[in-house]
Amino acid sequence: MRGRNRQILIGGLVILAGIGYLIWTGTQQALVYFYTPSEIQAKEGERMGKRIRLGGLVVEGSLTHAPETLGYTFQLTDGGARIPVRFKGIPPDLFKEGAGAIVEGQMGPDGVFDADLIMAKHNEEYRPPSGDRPSPQELYRSLIKRERS
Amino acid sequence: MDRLGVTLGLGAGALVVAGLWMGLVQAPPDAVQGEVQRIMYLHVPSILTAYLAFTVVLVSSIGYLVRGTRGWDRLAHASAEVGVVFTAITLFTGAIWGKPTWGVWWTWDARLTGTAVLFMVYLGYLMLRSVVEDQDRAGRYAAVVGILGFFDMIFTHMAVEWFRTLHQPSSLQRGTIDTALKLPLNVNLLAFVVLYAYFLARRLRLAALDEAVEARDLGE
Structure with a gap:
């Protein structure tokens, strides 16, 4: 039982240290x-x-x-x-x-x-390619066709 | 119970196949990112499903602390396990998406750091459960972590609005995603939610069987 408790303590400290480190580095560089x-x-x-x-x-x-x-x-x-x-x-x-x-x-x-x-x-906007330019799919198909001919 | 599990499993399987087809074949590529944007159809549903899982952990943890019945504790435990899996999928797909678009697999901005902490908090939750021998004590300790972890989830989700990050804000929340890409996303989201329900049902059944075996062994 005592060994068990020590395991819990060590495990808990490791997790706390890990979270503490992440929060520390987080506030240091992540917030700005x-x-x-x-x-x-x-x-x-x-x-x-x-x-x-x-x-x-x-x-x-x-x-x-x-x-x-x-x-x-x-x-x-x-x-x-x-x-x-x-x-x-x-x-x-x-x-x-x-x-x-x-x-x-x-x-x-x-x-x-x-x-x-x-x-x-990049920003949070997602949309299909507009008609005036070929889509990557079309470009890819045109490449294949050119290789074959 | 078992019939529910089978139904959910078949439903999830069919929806995942449909979602993959829509995401990989039917949906147009993104105008800016091209084909690589398709990883969104895994990345976004997996984190939203993890949010759902951790919300269930919050509710059932409070339920367990108030009522003290095994059912609430089993639900919290099962949901946390599934949530950790979906968070891991989010981190992996995020890294795979980050390299070709941002140019880095990982960076310590507030959103990414928050997600890593979220993953570790619920991993810690599961570890805590496995080291505390007494079932009721394990349940009580874990419930506290399960409730606290929810706040990191809120922080992580809002980080892109509150702080300067490399990660862009939520497209679903801002409505900046074209219908042609949003429909496949919604199908994949539904698929992941049903998949979550399936995993949850299976895990709950396993937990119930586990406890029944333990009770029988103690009785003999």
Whole structure:
């Protein structure tokens, strides 16, 4: 019986520690999961050099891509401020101009955000593709047909 | 009881097949995400069914604390088990959906963290039940966890409205899902709810048989 109680105690402590850790990390980073460009601009010095997340919309016309180095530059905006971002790597497929993105990294001394991770943030709207562009299914079928002929 | 189980099982099987066909074949792809969006037809029904399961845990836990009858405790236990399974499906399908769309399998935003905690709370609930030997004490302790866990469920569901998250808000709640995609979603939701009822009926029968065997062994 005593061994049983100790088992319960240890099990309970492990669970409590796990939940405590999750809540701690949760309140540390999850509740403010990312900063907006305006917030970054307002407190630029404060967050310099710290690893943070920055989220916003990719400004139309700001995206450049150097295929030979996998380098990307773009700006993120929340309608007010614009923060230039530098990234090297492979962004997710949904990452494009005018779409939402959250980047992880730190503010560089030159005022450019050095990102090492891009996450695409999509919205909650779901709808079938509009008629003027072929759906992925149609594109796929057209590929098959072309291969056969 | 058994006839109910068979009926629910056949109904769930037929609905799941119909739901999969609608989700994978009949429904159009999403305009932005393309084909990968179809995983929604598993992801969303499984978490909503888990919500239902944990709501049943809440009600039956209160029922057990008030009445103290075995029936309430068995219902809470069975529903928690099924809820944990559906939460696990949600976490797995969410990760599979997250990688091609967001670019990450996992991230610690409020919604994802809350769901992980939800999973662990009800896993803890089941562990607690199995380590406490006395049935009535196990039931009482577990009932407290079962009631507290419900608050994490509310937190997790509302996290996308209350905090900044990578996860998008609820499309069903905001009505931002096109009818062509919503109908398959509703069919899959119905399928999962019937599946839940089937699992629950089976698990309750097992629990009743278990207790009957135990009572007989003690009697001899």
